[in-house]
Amino acid sequence: MIDANAPKPIYEQIKEYILLQIQSGEYAQGDRIPSERALSETLHVNRQTVKKALDELIHTGHLSVQIGKGTYVSQRKFDMQLETLTSFTEEMMQRGQRASSRVLSQGISLATLAESHLLQMPTGASIVNIVRLRLADDMPMAIEHTQLVEAYCPGLLNGHDFSAESLYDVLLRQYAIRLVRAEQTIGARRATAEESSLLDVLPEDPILAITRITYGERGQRVEFTRSAYAGTRYLLQAVLKSARA
Numbered sequence: 547m548i549d550a551n552a553p554k555p556i557y558e559q560i561k562e563y564i565l566l567q568i569q570s571g572e573y574a575q576g577d578r579i580p581s582e583r584a585l586s587e588t589l590h591v592n593r594q595t596v597k598k599a600l601d602e603l604i605h606t607g608h609l610s611v612q613i614g615k616g617t618y619v620s621q622r623k624f625d626m627q628l629e630t631l632t633s634f635t636e637e638m639m640q641r642g643q644r645a646s647s648r649v650l651s652q653g654i655s656l657a658t659l660a661e662s663h664l665l666q667m668p669t670g671a672s673i674v675n676i677v678r679l680r681l682a683d684d685m686p687m688a689i690e691h692t693q694l695v696e697a698y699c700p701g702l703l704n705g706h707d708f709s710a711e712s713l714y715d716v717l718l719r720q721y722a723i724r725l726v727r728a729e730q731t732i733g734a735r736r737a738t739a740e741e742s743s744l745l746d747v748l749p750e751d752p753i754l755a756i757t758r759i760t761y762g763e764r765g766q767r768v769e770f771t772r773s774a775y776a777g778t779r780y781l782l783q784a785v786l787k788s789a790r791a
């Protein structure tokens with residue numbers, strides 16, 4: 547089960563073992579998992595290493611501690627707003643959590659034919675690209691590749707720190723762009739190796755692949771974002787009205 551000679555650190559192997567138990571339902575949501583001591587005996591590893599693995603899974607929200615009782619499989623899932631146009635920062639604020647980002651890359655590029663169709667601009671026009679890992683209370687939630695029409699927000703990348711600032715906020719405050727509507731698609735697939743490492747999920751874990759085209763008040767397309775959300779941390783809920791009413 548745990549291979550001390552494998553290149554992967556032992557605590558990572560323990561994490562994977564526990565995540566697999568959760569995935570397979572062996573450890574069900576809300577269940578107490580075996581104690582550190584029991585795990586160290588079952589897996590023939592030292593207790594400190596088990597503790598390190600558990601601490602990380604607590605940090606990523608897979609497990610939670612009930613003081614004096616033990617460690618439990620988390621039930622907490624994030625609701626995704628499906629009826630209102632909100633930013634990641636706003637969604638986290640509504641949940642009482644702190645949004646932050648790690649900027650993975652940013653820069654200007656020239657629109658390819660496909661991008662020019664998506665953003666309704668001429669081929670070769672300037673596009674602002676921002677790739678961010680989005681975190682909620684330091685837990686990685688999503689990777690977002692955002693593209694914006696530079697003509698609407700010239701100089702966006704100068705003087706802003708998108709590891710701390712909200713993009714929608716900056717668009718409104720500095721460029722008076724009020725985002726009024728978005729078209730969104732949601733699909734499912736498996737995490738790539740890069741995504742699983744950035745989002746701290748297993749390679750086989752589900753990803754919610756989301757695209758969003760966001761419109762300004764004049765009907766102009768301002769933003770196109772492709773996101774990879776950690777599927778295991780989300781619950782999609784919507785209020786449905788009868789089609790016959």
Ligand code: 16G
Nearest residue numbers: 633634635712713714715756758771
């Ligand atoms: C949301 C949007 C994303 C937008 C971002 C702005 C989805 C699927 N995506 O995450 O398109 O760029 O918010 O967030 O909801 P910010 O204002 O916090 O930077």
